[in-house]
Amino acid sequence: MRKEPGEVGCVAIVGAGTIGSGWAAQFLAAGLDVVGWDPAPDGEARMRRLVDAAWPALEEIGLAGGASRERLRYAGTLAEAVAGADFVQESAFESTAVKVKLLGEIDAATPPDVVIASSTSGLDMSELQSQCARPERTVVGHPFNPVYMVPLVEVAPGRRTSEETVQWACRFYDAVGKSAVVCAAGLYGFLANRLQIALFREALHMMVAGEATAEDLDRCISEGPGLRWAIMGPFLTFHLGGGEGGMCHFLEHMAREEWNAPYSRLDAPPLTEELREQIVSGCDRLAKGRGVAELAEERDRCLIAIRRVLAEERSG
Numbered sequence: 001m002r003k004e005p006g007e008v009g010c011v012a013i014v015g016a017g018t019i020g021s022g023w024a025a026q027f028l029a030a031g032l033d034v035v036g037w038d039p040a041p042d043g044e045a046r047m048r049r050l051v052d053a054a055w056p057a058l059e060e061i062g063l064a065g066g067a068s069r070e071r072l073r074y075a076g077t078l079a080e081a082v083a084g085a086d087f088v089q090e091s092a093f094e095s096t097a098v099k100v101k102l103l104g105e106i107d108a109a110t111p112p113d114v115v116i117a118s119s120t121s122g123l124d125m126s127e128l129q130s131q132c133a134r135p136e137r138t139v140v141g142h143p144f145n146p147v148y149m150v151p152l153v154e155v156a157p158g159r160r161t162s163e164e165t166v167q168w169a170c171r172f173y174d175a176v177g178k179s180a181v182v183c184a185a186g187l188y189g190f191l192a193n194r195l196q197i198a199l200f201r202e203a204l205h206m207m208v209a210g211e212a213t214a215e216d217l218d219r220c221i222s223e224g225p226g227l228r229w230a231i232m233g234p235f236l237t238f239h240l241g242g243g244e245g246g247m248c249h250f251l252e253h254m255a256r257e258e259w260n261a262p263y264s265r266l267d268a269p270p271l272t273e274e275l276r277e278q279i280v281s282g283c284d285r286l287a288k289g290r291g292v293a294e295l296a297e298e299r300d301r302c303l304i305a306i307r308r309v310l311a312e313e314r315s316g
Helices: 018-029 043-061 078-083 096-109 125-131 163-175 192-208 214-222 225-229 234-241 243-258 273-287 292-315
Strands: 010-014 033-037 072-074 087-090 115-118 138-143 152-157 179-182
Touching (some): 018 033, 087 096, 225 234, 234 243, 234 273
């Protein structure tokens, strides 16, 4: 019987590279037992070295009760690694063929109720689960590097993944200190990669056109929107841009004057009433009852803290 997310005691990590070892550090810091495995002969030494390197940062963030690097064990075989696991995080080389074969082997060797997640950064779980006898318990769990520092993890199902598996994975990741978002099945690159690649491609267009340098473009983000995006995303940011009228006022202004202005090589979708309602109601949910003034005060407090830290780091 599948354990509840908060009852997971042991996680198997298949793949001892940067991502797999980052996951190991994350789960160890959450107070779990971790069993690692990698076919490479130096897999154990690499995983332990990368966990050791991550540990000081994790200590500064704060460890869960019982968290210890001593709870990392390394297995001699894949079957041994996953045999007693309550959850498996696969983090092998980014290749469809490699992952299809490996997930099939993990599925065959793992107790039937255990959720199996892949750290793929863009591959479709519908393909990856094709050799699994129990595909309903397989799901993407895509982190961002460094895994133990960046909270986001994108959870994406395949066509045969059960909804219960998706929700279980989200609750589990949240329980170990991550921030899980659900992506639609088959969406290439998931959510965050599509956002950051869209920005990067626009930057490349401006470079090719001779409109800006790499230095200018990086500073535009790190000294501009990037500071705000560390606190709230584009929707709440523009919600505050509407002043006391919030997103409703912002959209009125945009629709009247700037919605189709050439800000990007990407075209904006039509601003239908349905889209307008989705945007406004989404901002209401994000605000969680906080008014524009309260949100602005929170933003400013966080910006002050971020700028102080950055100034200290740069002066040092």
